[in-house]
Every structure is written in structure tokens, then in C-alpha cells.
Amino acid sequence: xxxxxxxxxxxxxxxxxxxxxxxxxxxxxxxxxxxxxxxxxxxxxxxxxxxxxxxxxxxxxxxxxxxxxxxxxxxxxxxxxxxxxxxxxxxxxxxxxxxxxxxxxxxxxxxxxxxxxxxxxxxxxxxxxxxxxxxxxxxxxxxxxxxxxxxxxxxxxxxxxxxxxxxxxxxxxxxxxxxxxxxxxxxxxxxxxxxxxxxxxxxxxxxxxxx
Numbered sequence: 001x002x003x004x005x006x007x008x009x010x011x012x013x014x015x016x017x018x019x020x021x022x023x024x025x026x027x028x029x030x031x032x033x034x035x036x037x038x039x040x041x042x043x044x045x046x047x048x049x050x051x052x053x054x055x056x057x058x059x060x061x062x063x064x065x066x067x068x069x070x071x072x073x074x075x076x077x078x079x080x081x082x083x084x085x086x087x088x089x090x091x092x093x094x095x096x097x098x099x100x101x102x103x104x105x106x107x108x109x110x111x112x113x114x115x116x117x118x119x120x121x122x123x124x125x126x127x128x129x130x131x132x133x134x135x136x137x138x139x140x141x142x143x144x145x146x147x148x149x150x151x152x153x154x155x156x157x158x159x160x161x162x163x164x165x166x167x168x169x170x171x172x173x174x175x176x177x178x179x180x181x182x183x184x185x186x187x188x189x190x191x192x193x194x195x196x197x198x199x200x201x202x203x204x205x206x207x208x209x210x211x
Contacts (some may be wrong), residue, residue: 003055003088007062010084014066014077023144024065026132035130036061040164042181043045043126053123056093058128059085060100067101070148074102096120106135106167109176129182136189137169138196153191164193 008026015025023030035052036057044051063084067077078098085094096117102108103115104127117124135141141163169190177183 003059006084007059010080010176011062013068013165014072015110017076018071020038020071021070021144021147023140023147024068024071028065028140029062029136032061032064032127032133033058033129035133036126038185039126039179040179043088043179047122049119050122050126051060056089056097056120057123057126059089059095060104060123061173064104065096066128068105078080078102086091096123098126100127106132106176125178128202129177129179132176133185133189136186136193138164138193138200142200157204161197163178163198164197168193 008029011026011029012104014020015024040050040054040057044054050057063081066072066081067074081098081101082094085097089097099115099117100120100123103112103117104124109128115124138160141160142153142156145159149156151159151160171177172183172186172190177186
């Protein structure tokens with residue numbers, strides 16, 4: 001099987017096996033891949049050395065949540081990913097992919113800062129920023145909260161709104177975007193998320209008034 005179909009099939013299989021909900025499943029992998037592609041195309045103009053790393057970047061973007069400790073025992077997830085990649089990447093490339101995926105989360109960066117990945121540093125930031133951009137989807141935050149708590153949609157809305165105020169809406173102030181594409185796109189997505197929040201508020205108020 002060609003690599004791209006194999007990677008997406010692996011995501012589909014892993015989501016079923018590990019009970020990964022839709023907030024971190026195939027759709028999310030595709031979103032992060034989309035943003036990784038856009039960031040790469042913009043960044044390669046000023047960092048041509050990353051051109052050869054393009055498949056590695058996209059692979060990290062697709063698979064990054066398949067070793068997320070929220071769903072998977074990380075060691076087991078990494079073993080499964082390593083087996084998948086053995087036929088298509090060199091050992092040092094697989095190590096780079098694993099390093100990118102295991103150090104790119106918001107919580108890891110806030111606690112430990114950015115890792116030093118040598119020639120793969122920009123590849124790391126591309127994948128990390130792609131994941132952050134995908135997190136501006138307010139509906140996705142509500143869905144995640146509903147899956148992982150006993151909250152109904154009203155409580156999940158409020159928890160997600162507070163999360164956006166404390167986290168997502170501060171990404172630029174926190175210096176989490178280094179590429180020019182992400183700095184600009186995050187402003188656009190910030191505005192879109194604010195509109196999503198307002199739409200949810202109107203919908204909720206409509207039902208509250210009806211009751």
C-alpha cells in the first residue's frame with residue numbers, strides 16, 4: 001500500500017482500537033495535515049533546507065495524536081507507529097518523527113519549552129503550529145469536553161469558552177507562533193472562533209428563552 005493511504009488507514013484503525021473520539025480522530029489529522037502543508041509551502045521559501053523533510057512533516061502531522069497519552073499508552077503508540085514507518089523512512093527520520101510528535105503538545109511546551117531537534121527544528125515548529133491552528137475550532141473543543149466529562153452541551157460550552165480565553169486566544173502573546181504564516185492565520189482563526197462562540201451563545205439563549 002502507498003504511504004499516504006497506509007497512514008490514514010492506520011489513523012482509522014488506531015481510533016477504533018483506542019477509542020479516540022472525533023475531536024482527535026481522522027478529521028483532526030486531516031486538519032493538521034492541511035495546515036502543515038500551508039505552513040510548509042510558505043516557510044520553504046525562506047528555509048529551503050526543509051524541502052527534503054516534506055514527507056516527514058506531513059507524516060508527523062497525520063500521526064501525532066496516535067501516541068497521545070489522553071488515549072494511548074505512549075510507549076505502545078510509538079511502537080505501533082515505528083512498525084508502520086519502518087519500510088518508508090530511515091531510522092534517523094523515524095526518530096525525528098517520534099521526537100516531533102512527543103514534544104509538540106501545548107502542555108509539553110508550556111512545561112519544558114521547545115526541544116532542540118537540530119536540522120529538524122523547523123519541521124517541528126511547522127507540525128506544532130499546525131496543531132495549534134487546528135485548536136482554534138471552538139466546536140471541536142465543545143465536542144472534546146462532552147466526550148471526556150459528564151457535562152452537557154451548556155457546561156461544555158462554558159468550559160470551552162473559558163479555555164479559549166485562557167489558552168487559545170493567548171497563543172500569539174505567549175510567543176507560540178514563529179512562522180509568518182501561522183502568525184497571520186492565527187489572527188484570522190481567532191476572529192472566527194470568537195464568532196463561533198457568539199453563535200453558540202445566541203443558540204443557547206434562544207433555547208433558554210423558549211423554556
